[in-house]
Amino acid sequence: MADFCTICAEDMGFKPDIKIEEEYNRLNNGKYIPCLCEGCTLDAIGKSEDGELILGRYEYNKWLSKKEHFKEKAERLNI
Ligand SMILES: [Zn+2]
Numbered sequence: 570m571a572d573f574c575t576i577c578a579e580d581m582g583f584k585p586d587i588k589i590e591e592e593y594n595r596l597n598n599g600k601y602i603p604c605l606c607e608g609c610t611l612d613a614i615g616k617s618e619d620g621e622l623i624l625g626r627y628e629y630n631k632w633l634s635k636k637e638h639f640k641e642k643a644e645r646l647n648i
Pocket residue numbers: 573574575576577578606607608609610611
């Protein structure tokens with residue numbers, strides 16, 4: 570079964586399987602959880618040591634900011 574993140578699910582009119590805000594709020598600083606969004610290939614949600622949202626994608630060998638990952642759609646995340 571395919572999973573979709575908050576932003577991709579909203580674009581398609583579904584309820585999200587991967588709730589980015591909820592997962593972020595549950596994380597302690599310096600931790601992450603793996604996931605896989607079939608829409609945008611997001612594969613990890615993390616919280617940096619200073620409490621920022623950071624996003625993982627296998628194509629990149631580094632964490633991305635929400636703006637780097639979601640571009641203008643990043644504004645829809647309430648983080
Ligand atoms: Zn997505």
